[in-house]
Amino acid sequence: DAMVIQNPRYQVTQFGKPVTLSCSQTLNHNVMYWYQQKSSQAPKLLFHYYDKDFNNEADTPDNFQSRRPNTSFCFLDIRSPGLGDAAMYLCATSNGPRDRSYEQYFGPGTRLTVT
Amino acid sequence: GQNIDQPTEMTATEGAIVQINCTYQTSGFNGLFWYQQHAGEAPTFLSYNVLDGLEEKGRFSSFLSRSKGYSYLLLKELQMKDSASYLCACMDSNYQLIWGAGTKLIIKP
Numbered sequence: 001d002a003m004v005i006q007n008p009r010y011q012v013t014q015f016g017k018p019v020t021l022s023c024s025q026t027l028n029h030n031v032m033y034w035y036q037q038k039s040s041q042a043p044k045l046l047f048h049y050y051d052k053d054f055n056n057e058a059d060t061p062d063n064f065q066s067r068r069p070n071t072s073f074c075f076l077d078i079r080s081p082g083l084g085d086a087a088m089y090l091c092a093t094s095n096g097p098r099d100r101s102y103e104q105y106f107g108p109g110t111r112l113t114v115t
Numbered sequence: 116g117q118n119i120d121q122p123t124e125m126t127a128t129e130g131a132i133v134q135i136n137c138t139y140q141t142s143g144f145n146g147l148f149w150y151q152q153h154a155g156e157a158p159t160f161l162s163y164n165v166l167d168g169l170e171e172k173g174r175f176s177s178f179l180s181r182s183k184g185y186s187y188l189l190l191k192e193l194q195m196k197d198s199a200s201y202l203c204a205c206m207d208s209n210y211q212l213i214w215g216a217g218t219k220l221i222i223k224p
Contacts, residue, residue, distance in 0.1 A: 088155075102146060103163060106157035
């Protein structure tokens, strides 16, 4: 089945220790998104890629970086995690306006704990 | 500014009908989505409305009024598995989703 996969599902890291979260998709979608979601809050868009074109939200901290080496994979790097970065990180894909399909397909998420 | 408003929490009885409202103000409008999110899981797509009116899909229906900046999600014949958060999200002029904080729906037997 075509899908969005995130690894790991649960990640524990220490305060200040860099961590990388990964996302892969078999949908061949051109747009990939990274969201941060804290409990009982709306998902907050961190970045998105339209093909190789990187788009950073204005309020995304510099501590967060992203890479998209190819269509299928996207990574979220947190350079120096703080306690406030503990959250669920959601990866999503869409075909964007290319075929007027705007639905975003989400991976299962990675729950990050910072100790 | 851009804003999505929906109730924080609602309670309903198994077998009943519930309507979850959403009002929005966005810069440009390219449609409105409803997503379901169970605790600790990712959101899953329920519906997309870009034209005024009611879209029915099984037990779930979604309504949009663009002139009023208003939408609702209607859930019929409620089942215990419908206990979840329901997220309203609008697509703005840049085709980005502006998300509401979600409505937590509690179903009681």
